[in-house]
Amino acid sequence: MxxxxxxxxxxxxxxxxxxxxxxxxxxxxxxxxxxxxxxxxxxxxxxxxxxxxxxxxxxxxxxxxxxxxxxxxxxxxxxxxxxxxxxxxxxxxxxxxxxxxxxxxxxxxxxxxxxxxxxxxxxxxxxxxxSYFQKRNPDHNDILKVGKTLPLLTFENSKKEIVTTERFAGTPSIFMFYRGNWCPFCMAQIKEIINQHEELTKRNINTIFISSQPHGFSKKLAKKYPLDFQFLVDINCNVAKQLNIFTEYGLPFGFQIFGFKSDMILPTVVITDSNEKIIYTNETDQYRSRPEPSILLKIIDENV
Known part of the structure; x- marks a missing residue:
């Protein structure tokens, strides 16, 4: 599967x-x-x-x-x-x-x-x-083109239960793919989006955070932010490969001793409407550059 x-x-x-x-x-x-x-x-x-x-x-x-x-x-x-x-x-x-x-x-x-x-x-x-992800060009990623339907994606939750994107159908969704708990910019981005909880709730938006790190790390985030957010795991980076947002040897050398894996997902944000049509993607080519929540909310307000 x-x-x-x-x-x-x-x-x-x-x-x-x-x-x-x-x-x-x-x-x-x-x-x-x-x-x-x-x-x-x-x-x-x-x-x-x-x-x-x-x-x-x-x-x-x-x-x-x-x-x-x-x-x-x-x-x-x-x-x-x-x-x-x-x-x-x-x-x-x-x-x-x-x-x-x-x-x-x-x-x-x-x-x-x-x-x-x-x-x-x-x-x-x-x-x-x-600081730059070489060869990363959103124009070359036909899978995440605005206007296309997001393909069926399969993840696991913190209990290792299978969760697919069918679960979020019928409601607009923000999918945030992040590198892992070790990445300070990813952690700051997650916190920044979570701080917009009330605004997202008003708009009835699903917010899903996805990484390929072991379940325990995602479970810690879920406990830290016990709201209506999903922290899912991309097993073996299969979804990252499917969406062409995968990189090998992305983990700083030696961090493996903390339990992280060398291969990982590249930072990516995807927003879909209630029909699972992609209305926005951000495939940053620099790991210190992330879209601001105000931009995401504006996209949602204009397209949903």
Missing amino acids: YKFSEYYIRPEPLYLMNSLLKSIFIVLFPAFAVFAMIDSFWYVLNTGITLLHITHLLTAASIVFFFSRIYIKPIPRTDSVLKPYTFSIFLGCLLASLALSLEEGVVFRLSCTIFNIILTLGWIIYLVWY
């Missing part, structure tokens, strides 16, 4: 390698920033405050602060270039390169300069490479 593999064409090896490199990069890069921040802070404490070490600390701390912030206080979206962080990181790198001429007599530490360069290059790579 769950075998939708015929809908999925495995990407070429280079694409899979790109995904695997991303999963490794997003773990190593913040870890290196933490190491560089500790290194710079230790030298400031032991050798005194110098421009070289302060700029080194500024660059590393900006990166650490960004990644810490999105997990401590998740946000659903950011601007594409993260302006405040990018400014401070580039400023730190620039001042580090000027430190030698501005501070005569200060002992030169090659590692400070190297760390600054690596961190700045890593930040650029994060912005222009990691």
Whole structure:
């Protein structure tokens, strides 16, 4: 019943390698920033405050602060270039390169300069490479075209009972596909939509959250938000493959130890009317960009 593999064409090896490199990069890069921040802070404490070490600390701390912030206080979206962080990181790198001429007599530490360069290059790579889902183009996904009927989809609920989209027929629905509980932007997006509970209830809208993570994680969300929302599981990413919103090696490397699976669903929002006709889709190509609830409500008001 769950075998939708015929809908999925495995990407070429280079694409899979790109995904695997991303999963490794997003773990190593913040870890290196933490190491560089500790290194710079230790030298400031032991050798005194110098421009070289302060700029080194500024660059590393900006990166650490960004990644810490999105997990401590998740946000659903950011601007594409993260302006405040990018400014401070580039400023730190620039001042580090000027430190030698501005501070005569200060002992030169090659590692400070190297760390600054690596961190700045890593930040650029994060912005222009990691943050984007390569080869994701909604225009090429004929299955989720506006005006088409959503195909029959099969999921499981937290009790491992089968739930199909037939259950939601006759009522407009929002289907939000998310990566998992580990993704801070997904968690912030879910919370943002749930905060619109009253508005959604007024419009008699089904709200369904779907991921391919193990049942236990979805069950935690269902307990956290005990309202009229559905938290369903896409077993083995079969629906994601069916809808062409699947990615391999999407999980940050090492997060498997927490029970998550390496392959997952790409963030996607689909809205259907009472006849299961698709009236809106959002297949973001950047994981830090998610549609605002006001846009979803406007689409519903205009089309339902």
